[in-house]
Amino acid sequence: MTVTIGEIAKLAGVAKSTVSRYLNGGPIGDKTSRKIEQVINETGYVPNTFARSLKAKKTNIIGTIVPRLNSYATSQTLIGIDEELKARGYQLIISNTSQDLKREIESIYSLANQKVAGIILLATKVTERHLQVFADVKVPVLLVGQQRDECYSLIHDDEAAGYEIGKYVTGQGHKNIVYLGVTEEDIAVGVKRKKGFKRATEKEEDCEIHYVETSFSLKEAVHIFPQLYQTYHPTAIVCATDNIALGIMKAAQMEGLTIPRDLSITGFGGYDITEIIHPGITTAQFFYQEAGVLAANSIVKLVHQEEVEKLTISGFELIIRESVDKIR
Template identity: 65%
Template structure:
């Protein structure tokens, strides 16, 4: 592997001169051309991360994710990475493993690495987050959550919840269970539920029971049987596709047919919901598009461009076989 020292020796200049060239510093035209010829001849590619630690301005964007084993996270990261590559920027990923303290530590850590900006796939914004961002003094974009002090890219959680609620009513369901998550997550735990509530409020002869579970499939599998036994809903509206997958498994373990005995819906539009049998009706979010938007917006902020506080991604209701028509 060719190093800066090798380039300097071949070009007949000092290492500091090569370093100044790589960081955009001031050197003579003759020296610049000499270094460029040596770099081209040896196919030298500088370590941009190491470069950035010495530079005043970097092309590295830090992205903090709550978990890596998530369809939404992976799709968003793909979008971020693809767009940053097109913008000649690099991506550094920090995983918090759903630990808010670790998430805040990651903010400080990325700031010390002199990243140009931070994209946070947020679940909850605390005072600790805000203080970390204040001390970091670098641009920040939230994805998935909204905060009035930060730039945000959010999915239309309320609107999709409302539209899915209307869809469920149009299918004739009046005994409904809504299986959500903690309200600490504003987007998934509150906004989706509020949209759904608005859609069904005032509907005659309609009974809706609201429950909470974890984000994972296993949690839903454990929660759903008691809901079925106690309330016998005709449909369970699940706040995420993972919850819907857990509900689907739980229904089959109880010997129920979907959708004949129990209907199900989700949110997210995960690829697997299309290949399960039956396919799961869901509110599909475009996570990769959100990632691309985040990458574009963070580079705008880094470059000092004006940017609105909130950007929205699109969604659509994908109708599959998991909802029975009772009318």
Template identity: 55%
Template sequence: MITIAEIAKMAGVAKSTVSRYLNDGSVSPVTKLKIERVIQKTEYVPNSFAQSLKAKVTNLVGVVVPRLDSYAASKTMIGIDQQLRELNLKMVVANSGLSVEREIENIYSLAKQKVAGLIVLPTVITKAHLEAFYKIDIPVLIVGQKHENLYCLVHPDEQAAFELGKYVISKGHKKIAFLGVAERDVAAGFKRKEGFKKAVGKENDIHIRFYETTFDTEDARNAAKNIISDFAPSIIVCATDNIALGAMKAAYDNGIKVPTDLSITGFGGYSISEYMSPGLTTVKFHYQLAGQMAAQNIHHLINHKEIKKCTTLKFEIFKRESVDKIK
């Protein structure tokens, strides 16, 4: 690869002049033309990361995700990357592996790399998060969780779960199992559960039990097997589509037909939900759009433009074949 020193030699200028040009510094029109001609001739591609470490204003945006195998996180990152590219910004991703401690470390680590702004997809917001955001002193946007002191972009988990609950009731289901995740994940674990509770809370003759599993499909499969044998509900409402996939496999393992013998719903609107057999009834969240909006918002914050403190996205309920009407 050609170096800055070689570019400088070919252009007949100092190495510092080439560096200043690459970092949008002050260079005379004649010198600028010389450098541009050499760059075009050699097809030189600057090292954006190295440049950003030396520059006062970087073109890097840090993105902290809870896990890389999450459909929601991956789709959100695709949206972020697409929009950042259009804004001439680059994405630097740090994976926390569902560890809060590692998430805090990633926040500090990205700040040390002089990112211009930070997009974080946390499962929870702790005092350590707030302290880190205060100390790094760069624009921060939270996606998926809400906090009154932070700029955020959220999905309407509670409202969506409420609407899904009303739909389940309208189909005549009276014996309902809700298979969720730990409430420390405020959006997926707490708000979805609370929204569903509110939907069924005032209804008569409804027997509902709440269960907990992890985001892992195999764990969900085992949890659903126990629910089927111990409770035998007419429907299992799952906190994510991956959990619903595990529940469907548990039904199949037990010779139970979906939806004739057991209805199942998901949450999230993952691509796979449309191609399951039967098709999965689910709440559709627009994760890729969320990523695009997050990139636009962090760009505004970097450039000291005013944005809404919290933006709430829309949702849809895809009513497919996995939910039967109780006669």
């Protein structure tokens, strides 16, 4: 039998409203407070979330929408969010959309309907429809990974990372480089990383750079490698994600090339696996877990109507491993 606030009130000899106040930190007399505390401890009373939410019309739940569950970046970010939310007395609900844009929109409505206090969206692409829906539900929303002026956003420093990678690779003497990027529909990955890289390398002398576009798929990277290599014969391929770098490396090794002697490769992300494989991949590591903590902090502030920077930028670190050779 589960115990209710009414029974606590009876046992403590007070009114239900008083117990409610005790629970919610209202003004309570010392003796009353102690009495209620004692009864609650004895009975192991836990308030019924539904009744509370029904009446109060709000919850202490934060919804996080993710495009996919099986991604390093997603997992790490979620861990950070989860830890921080727990520490602040909030609960996390994860909604997976399997990269389905329609399901993303539905999830926002569904979370709003569940009266979540706030929503964190790990975004890949933010459309007009998204902005419209954000305005429609009156729940605070935080975008992670992409930036829009209309929203609160938390992004990784993709452009600076691109710049550092560019500086490093040219600094190692490479003069014939392929930049293997992705669609510009993805602002963070497709536009900013490339932009940073371009800025770092455009003043290089006698340096030939070819910009090629591929998908996010590791398999496609494997697939296009032979043709790509034959066409440009680069000494280095700068890949827009670690996944792409992994694909290129696999394909190169299958062709009998030795990394980095015959070909240098870099990635972006700092996924665990870039360290695990041999040779380790030089990459720009983002701090996903830390970003998750920042995101949780921001959304809680937004829920409390506290002030939050419109844009938060999470840092990165250039991790130099063995996949880039020095050329002279």
